[in-house]
Amino acid sequence: MKLRNHLKKYANLLLRKGVNLQEGQELLLSAPIDAKDLVEEIVTIAYKDIKSGRVHINWNYGKLTRISFDYANEDVLLNIPEYSIMKYREVLDNGAAMLSIIASDPKLLAGVDPSLLAKVSKENAIKMKPISTEVMSGKVRWSLGAMPSEAWAKTVFPNVEPEEAVEKLWEYIFACTRVDQDDPIKAWNEHEDHLNNKKQFLNEKKFVKLHYKAPGTDLTVELPKNHIWVAGPKIATDDKSFIPNIPTEEVFTLNKRNGVNGTLSSTMPLNLNGNLIEDFSFVFENGKVVDFDAKVGKESLAKLLEMDEGVKYLGEVALVPVDSPISNLNTIFYNTLYDENASCHFALGKAYPYTLKDGTEMSEDQLLEAGANISLTHVDFMVGSKELSIDAYDSEGNVTPIFRNGNWA
16 A cells, blocks of 8 residues: 555656656656556656646566667667657647656676677667757757666665565665655755755855766866756746656766866676676866776676767766665665765766757757767766765866765755
8 A cells, every 4th residue: 555655646746857747748767567557657647637648658577678789689679660750749749848767687688699689779879869968958858767677676685575665675776866855856945955055155256177086086077168057847848847767866078078087997796688787987188088998797788889979078977975775775776867866976978968058959960069968878887985085177177075974055
């Protein structure tokens, strides 16, 4: 009974704060088949309470994905049908919002040839580029939520029985998303105020460079002129707010494409296309990755860096304190949505155009000229820890400590 009640509150949060679904607006909902109870609550609230337009559902099933990589011919995997792209095109042209529910298996594609995974990932990215460009430019209100799968829960809690692991992961998800509170919407409004204070401080200061120091990390990151720090709700081009990630604890912007220099070490595993990459590091010169290493998953990381030229550069700088609801659980989730909101992080690849003044109206050439990175992909990875310090520099060289011991200074 408690789970069902929390599912209703979670569904309501995803619709009203996540995508901010409007009366008469269509919704494109992607979800695993294990999420049928949550999907039922989402569809009920959408139609009954919000009076939405049609809810289009994309069901997925991880085991079928694994079967396809194990047995299908390569040309089958690379032949992405046009109708699957046109479905997105039609509903987005109708003004739909996009909500995705993930129930990941961190080891779903373990053992699959990294070269094949990279080829399929790149082909998908090429086919979906017109859609992803609209999404990352804020022309679509979208949001991402999660629910436990047994495989994910057992990865996070390996020493308990599967049913108990799923229940425990649900508890953590409800805590991280504030769904366990009496009024999650009110709790999120208060949380947004806190994030907005940090965002406002950073935007007022107009820093030009950040310096990261931690074990294995000594990195300078230049910020382009007219960069914008973003946090919590984003404003879409229709002037309505949405929250892309639930949960979210980050304040983020873009870096200057060719202005990153030094060494950078990860602090959490990265789940990339169903494969784990662990204990990895990079060396940057003039923005570009010139060397890298990984104790686990180095071949997968190498294939990622071969996707296109842009993925060798950073596209996002995100600040997250280690003293936050997610990090205080002292749990590695092996899921980027949760781990990135427990840790400062960067992203390899494409920058969000809305983190640059007038960026959503710029062409790719104009974005590059303004210092933004362009790529087919955007891959977040975590670098925060209790040993991380970050100093910010203004245009006159004055230094302001903004992180000490992993928290806001």
